[in-house]
Amino acid sequence: MIVGVLGAGQLARMIALAGIPLGLEFIFLDPSIDACANRLGEHLHGDYSDPELLAQLAERADVVTYEFENVPAEVAEFLASHTQVHPSAEALGVAQDRLIEKSFFHDLDIPTPPYAAVDSLNSLELAMTTIGYPAILKSRTQGYDGKGQSLLKSKEDLNHAWELLQGVPAVVEAFVSFKREVSIIAVRNVSGEIVFYPLSENLHRGGILRVSECSANDPMQKQAESYVSRLLEKLNYVGVLALELFEVDGQLLANEFAPRVHNSGHWTIEGAETSQFENHLRAILDLPLGATTPVGKAAMVNFIGGLPVTEELLNIPNAHLHLYDKAPRTGRKVAHATVRAESTEQLAELIKQLSALADEVDDS
Numbered sequence: 001m002i003v004g005v006l007g008a009g010q011l012a013r014m015i016a017l018a019g020i021p022l023g024l025e026f027i028f029l030d031p032s033i034d035a036c037a038n039r040l041g042e043h044l045h046g047d048y049s050d051p052e053l054l055a056q057l058a059e060r061a062d063v064v065t066y067e068f069e070n071v072p073a074e075v076a077e078f079l080a081s082h083t084q085v086h087p088s089a090e091a092l093g094v095a096q097d098r099l100i101e102k103s104f105f106h107d108l109d110i111p112t113p114p115y116a117a118v119d120s121l122n123s124l125e126l127a128m129t130t131i132g133y134p135a136i137l138k139s140r141t142q143g144y145d146g147k148g149q150s151l152l153k154s155k156e157d158l159n160h161a162w163e164l165l166q167g168v169p170a171v172v173e174a175f176v177s178f179k180r181e182v183s184i185i186a187v188r189n190v191s192g193e194i195v196f197y198p199l200s201e202n203l204h205r206g207g208i209l210r211v212s213e214c215s216a217n218d219p220m221q222k223q224a225e226s227y228v229s230r231l232l233e234k235l236n237y238v239g240v241l242a243l244e245l246f247e248v249d250g251q252l253l254a255n256e257f258a259p260r261v262h263n264s265g266h267w268t269i270e271g272a273e274t275s276q277f278e279n280h281l282r283a284i285l286d287l288p289l290g291a292t293t294p295v296g297k298a299a300m301v302n303f304i305g306g307l308p309v310t311e312e313l314l315n316i317p318n319a320h321l322h323l324y325d326k327a328p329r330t331g332r333k334v335a336h337a338t339v340r341a342e343s344t345e346q347l348a349e350l351i352k353q354l355s356a357l358a359d360e361v362d363d364s
């Protein structure tokens with residue numbers, strides 16, 4: 001079986017690493033000549049919308065998936081008219097636009113922070129009379145890892161924040177003082193079988209994920225499962241879906257969802273019976289889904305901007321290093337480590353050690 005992947009970054013690389021033992025072969029389409037998944041399959045080098053490369057991919061791949069959500073809708077639709085594509089163009093379309101995504105949540109009774117659509121300085125000023133400060137202004141499309149976002153603390157911030165957006169349509173939403181951020185990784189296969197991973201508890205800094213910890217037996221698990229099930233069913237979704245949530249006053253509010261494998265699920269590589277990457281492949285190939293049971297207490301720490309010294313990291317008990325084969329650059333995710341422990345206290349100590357290594361090399 002040949003799996004085509006749009007994008008050949010670290011997520012594609014980890015999908016391939018999980019698929020090779022299953023006898024799968026991979027073709028990646030990516031504009032970057034040194035994209036880090038390249039060595040794990042064939043690389044079609046060129047633009048995502050290059051008609052010849054897309055035709056090649058569609059002809060040769062038994063199924064096509066992707067590692068990022070900003071695939072142009074017409075590309076996903078073209079591929080879908082020639083081969084199997086999972087998740088669907090519809091799921092991509094919803095996740096690509098924060099306004100459509102939020103109204104989709106609302107239609108499914110999934111609560112979000114209060115928000116309003118904004119397309120001019122006037123409409124921003126008007127929206128702020130109901131949203132209130134503090135708030136966050138986010139571009140509707142193309143935003144990730146906190147990019148295209150401004151915190152609005154008072155009226156004085158509005159002009160500058162609106163200028164930064166350079167006129168692109170946006171949403172403004174209340175800045176919620178959450179108790180914690182969590183995400184749920186769910187998987188649905190072609191036949192409709194669904195599995196959920198235990199919640200990930202996520203720590204962000206500067207809008208970028210730093211640490212994810214598996215939260216087994218979390219009191220909010222059922223609520224998160226209920227929300228994400230509605231998304232999976234409504235979209236007739238196939239593959240891994242990650243739903244990011246804020247916990248506020250004992251309730252979960254949806255922030256956004258990613259129609260793909262997700263950074264907050266990397267702990268599943270060594271920390272769950274079946275990794276999110278393997279389950280994504282099983283789902284899109286309509287194979288039975290693997291157990292999501294955690295193996296011990298598990299967590300993941302990202303390395304951003306710089307690489308750890310391998311020997312130092314591997315000296316930490318039960319730590320596993322995942323290098324992405326990417327050149328270090330400020331703010332760029334270049335590796336992560338997973339770690340397992342027998343107790344919560346031991347896990348906290350190991351996360352501390354790994355985070356110290358990550359902080360040493362992070363120059364952002």
Ligand code: AMP
Pocket residue numbers: 113136143144145146147173174175176177178181204207208244255256
């Ligand atoms: P996003 O790009 O929407 O995932 O935002 C990146 C990060 O910014 C989130 O993971 C939160 O840490 C923070 N953030 C985004 N929206 C809000 C909000 N409405 N209230 C509080 N924090 C937020």
